[in-house]
Amino acid sequence: MKIYNSLTRTNTQLDKKELMIYSCGPTVYNYIHIGNARPNILMDVFVRFLKHKNIKVNYLQNVTDIDDKIIHKAIEENKTEKEVAEFFTKAYLADLQALNIIMPDKIEPISQHIKQMISFIDDLVQQGFAYNVDGDVYFAIDQWEAQYGQLSGRKPEELISGERVEIDPKKKNPLDFSLWKKTNVGITWDSPFGQGRPGWHTECALLIQEYFHGQTIDIHSGGIDLKFPHHENERIQYLAHNQKELANIWMHNGHLNWKDEKMSKSLGNIVLVKDFVKDFGSDVLRWIFLSTNYKQPLNLSDDLLTQATKFFQKLDYLKKKIVFSKVIFEKTQVIENKDYIKEFDQAMGNDLNTSLVLSIIEELIKNINQLISQKTNFSTIKPLFDQLQLILKTLGFIEQIEISLSEDDETKIKQWNQLVLGKDFVKADLIRSELEAKGIM
Numbered sequence: 395m396k397i398y399n400s401l402t403r404t405n406t407q408l409d410k411k412e413l414m415i416y417s418c419g420p421t422v423y424n425y426i427h428i429g430n431a432r433p434n435i436l437m438d439v440f441v442r443f444l445k446h447k448n449i450k451v452n453y454l455q456n457v458t459d460i461d462d463k464i465i466h467k468a469i470e471e472n473k474t475e476k477e478v479a480e481f482f483t484k485a486y487l488a489d490l491q492a493l494n495i496i497m498p499d500k501i502e503p504i505s506q507h508i509k510q511m512i513s514f515i516d517d518l519v520q521q522g523f524a525y526n527v528d529g530d531v532y533f534a535i536d537q538w539e540a541q542y543g544q545l546s547g548r549k550p551e552e553l554i555s556g557e558r559v560e561i562d563p564k565k566k567n568p569l570d571f572s573l574w575k576k577t578n579v580g581i582t583w584d585s586p587f588g589q590g591r592p593g594w595h596t597e598c599a600l601l602i603q604e605y606f607h608g609q610t611i612d613i614h615s616g617g618i619d620l621k622f623p624h625h626e627n628e629r630i631q632y633l634a635h636n637q638k639e640l641a642n643i644w645m646h647n648g649h650l651n652w653k654d655e656k657m658s659k660s661l662g663n664i665v666l667v668k669d670f671v672k673d674f675g676s677d678v679l680r681w682i683f684l685s686t687n688y689k690q691p692l693n694l695s696d697d698l699l700t701q702a703t704k705f706f707q708k709l710d711y712l713k714k715k716i717v718f719s720k721v722i723f724e725k726t727q728v729i730e731n732k733d734y735i736k737e738f739d740q741a742m743g744n745d746l747n748t749s750l751v752l753s754i755i756e757e758l759i760k761n762i763n764q765l766i767s768q769k770t771n772f773s774t775i776k777p778l779f780d781q782l783q784l785i786l787k788t789l790g791f792i793e794q795i796e797i798s799l800s801e802d803d804e805t806k807i808k809q810w811n812q813l814v815l816g817k818d819f820v821k822a823d824l825i826r827s828e829l830e831a832k833g834i835m
């Protein structure tokens with residue numbers, strides 16, 4: 395399969411049977427919004443597809459539970475940082491579950507790795523790639539100028555003129571970034587550099603170093619906003635520390651926008667995952683993300699919500715109609731034996747072309763509906779139906795199209811059919827309401 399690689403700006407072939415994957419997780423100081431869910435749902439669909447192709451996955455994600463934002467929230471709410479972080483970590487895991495996301499093999503809170511981060515930073519100082527100025531430690535870019543900026547596709551001088559470089563008179567080069575921050579506000583640790591806290595960018599580099607034993611992993615993913623400076627800084631310190639690339643492929647998802655602006659906590663234009671799921675269900679959000687190429691920005695609109703809702707109405711209609719084909723219709727016919735799974739695999743194997751996959755699903759549904767309208771027995775429809783079900787399951791939708799019927803249900807459906815044929819509509823309606831109450835008709 396091919397996956398677009400932000401580092402080389404080309405599609406990269408992925409033929410291995412076992413993959414090491416890392417994804418940047420949330421900073422746990424708030425509930426996650428549906429924009430934050432985009433990288434999670436993207437990776438969930440990807441991991442499900444890899445498993446469907448019998449590719450083994452070892453997938454790690456971090457949780458940033460040490461951060462200035464958490465400290466501020468704790469002060470604001472008169473709680474400890476630990477209380478804040480634990481509460482929102484739990485909320486995060488509950489949201490992942492509500493979104494039907496297969497949990498990564500490991501979700502690691504960074505607070506459990508501070509000692510190792512200190513020694514990672516100390517290694518960089520000893521190697522001559524980092525320097526300590528009065529208790530603040532910075533990564534020195536000067537020896538890495540040829541490599542730095544490769545992910546963003548920008549030269550160091552272009553990065554400097556960009557807006558996200560922190561101005562700090564202690565730095566030797568404006569692009570140098572903080573590895574250790576001297577502070578006595580909030581939770582701090584002792585270190586060879588003095589009292590303070592490690593910086594965010596070391597977190598992911600260190601976890602990959604530990605969990606994957608300093609190897610080059612296959613895939614590193616995250617939102618496009620993390621490309622610079624976060625991923626650039628992760629990559630360069632790993633390269634310096636280990637003399638090897640952190641990841642072969644860097645995957646970045648585009649933003650979820652609301653009225654053409656990034657959905658973000660700082661702009662205050664957010665919809666929380668837990669609220670969205672309550673109102674529309676998680677399948678609707680999954681469908682919305684699948685409708686657009688993951689690299690592109692996605693504008694959430696009422697129109698898109700309506701389209702997604704209609705799709706699930708269509709599935710529900712199909713689910714109910716299939717009952718007739720199972721219990722009542724008798725006609726069998728020879729149909730074209732099209733391999734939709736092959737088409738699905740090809741579309742997904744082409745850098746996760748999920749919008750094409752949705753059109754494959756539409757075609758399948760249309761074909762099945764046509765056969766039902768011709769009063770075709772399920773034995774004819776089953777090969778198509780099974781393919782549809784496998785595709786929906788591999789994409790991670792909760793909604794299934796199979797209704798399991800008891801013997802009693804089948805008898806009732808047959809009775810209802812006889813009553814309708816005999817034009818005894820009053821009795822037929824009574825049975826129908828009974829079946830409708832069970833969600834069968």
Ligand SMILES: Nc1ncnc2c1ncn2[C@@H]1O[C@H](COP(=O)(O)OP(=O)(O)OP(=O)(O)O)[C@@H](O)[C@H]1O
Pocket residue numbers: 418419420421429430431432433616617618619620647648649650651656657658659660
């Ligand atoms: N609107 C969005 N669309 C897609 N991905 C997003 C969006 N906002 C954040 N992300 C991604 O969510 C993940 C979690 O990021 P993080 O916890 O840093 O969120 P955040 O940047 O604090 O959110 P916010 O921007 O709302 O403050 C990252 O991979 C980030 O790129």
Ligand SMILES: [Zn+2]
Pocket residue numbers: 417418419598624628
């Ligand atoms: Zn990261």
